[in-house]
Amino acid sequence: MTQDVWLPLPPEEIKGLPGGPNYLFWDGDQQEFPGDPADCAVYVVPYMKPVPVRTRPLERMTRLRVIQTLTAGVDDITADLSLVAPGVRLCNARGVHETSTAELALTLTLASLRGIPGFVRAQDDERWQGDFRPALADRTVLIVGYGAIGAAIEDRLTPFEVGRVSRVARSGRTTARGIVHPLTELPALLPESDVVILSTPLTDGTRGLVDAGFLARMKDGALLVNVARGPVVDTGALLRELESGRLTAALDVTDPEPLPPGHPLWRAPGVLITPHVGGPSSAFRPRAERLLVDQLTRFVNHEPLRNVVLTTGA
Known part of the structure; x- marks a missing residue:
């Protein structure tokens, strides 16, 4: 029996797809499904679509064997896995987003430290307004969440002559670059860090990780950069620190998201906000296509x- 792959x-635009499956196009914009969901064996989840759109066909995919996301995080899909039969493998997009997300993490860090938002506002007003700002050089940077994206961020920090990079992950280990500290050592590292970059997945263990206590341990004048997920940070606690002027922040993700008009985070002092654009760039498409060709070849x-996060019912 021919198996459908959505x-x-x-x-027809993806070169190298293996023969065998019946390939159907569905990016979530079409109300009608491209085929019977019951015949789908591999579901590649539409990218950058609302969660209800992405999860809509799951309940009817009774012969599903693989869910492949095009995101690094899978928290939006795991919340709906009760709709899926046992034995389905959920795979993430490790290898697709490291380049773009690490670029944005560095962009946010540099823009915030060097005061670029203020210069843009001055340009809008035709004001020549200089300022003396901190450099990234000689700073101590702490990366919280040292997986593939965290390592890619360090790759890009290295040429900027940072003073030291500290690394934290769920469990400690030693890499070619040095020690990765376990989360239990995070409180001791925060007071030493000028820049704290969040690149951790959203899990039960990281939801609300950056709470009032975490922020209080950060040194005066430190910068918090979030390219992870919004709910990793307690927005209320962060707002209090921003409004006091003690900390600054650069956020690609927020909680809530999208950030609604009128939310106090929009106008908080010392914050730079981008609308969750860590992944979508020209680097996305070729890397996504390479992942799909490799993964589907393996399936056939x-x-x-690759990148199996979990198997339902296991």
């Missing part, structure tokens, strides 16, 4: 899949 990219040839 793709959010037109299959009954080889182990």
Whole structure:
């Protein structure tokens, strides 16, 4: 029996897809499904669509074997896995977003430290307004969440002559670059860090990780950069620190998200906000296509899949 594979990219535009499956295009914009969801074996989740759109066909995909996201985080899908039968492998997009997200993390850090938002506002008013700002050079940077994206961020920090990079992950280990500290050592590292970059996935263990206590341990004048997920940070606690002027922040993600008009975070002092654009760039499409070709080739040839986060019912 031919198995359907639902793709959010037109299959004729992806070079190297293996023969065998019946490839159907569905990016979530079409109300009608491209085929019977019951015949779908591999569901590649539409990218940058609302969660109800992405999860809408899951309940009817009774023969599903693989869910492949095009996001690094899978928290939006795991919340709806009760709709899926046991034995379905959920895979994330490790290898797709490291480049873009790390670029944005560095962009936010540099723009915030060097006061670029203020210069843009001065340009709008045709004011020549100089300022003396901190450099990234000689700063101590703490990366919280040292997976593939965290490592890619460090790759890009290295040429900027940072003073020291500290790394934190759920469990400690040693890498070629040095020690990765476990989360239990985070409180001792925060007071030493000039810049704290969040790149951790959203899990039960990281939701609300950056709370009032976390922020209080950060040194005066430190910068918090969030390219992880909004709910990793307690927005109320962050607002209090921003409004006091003690900390600054650069946020690609917020809680709530999208940030609604009138929310106090928009006008809080010392904050730079981008609208969750860490992943979508020109680097996304070629890396996503390479992942899909490799993953589907593995599926057709009954080889182990990459990036398996979990198997339902296991």
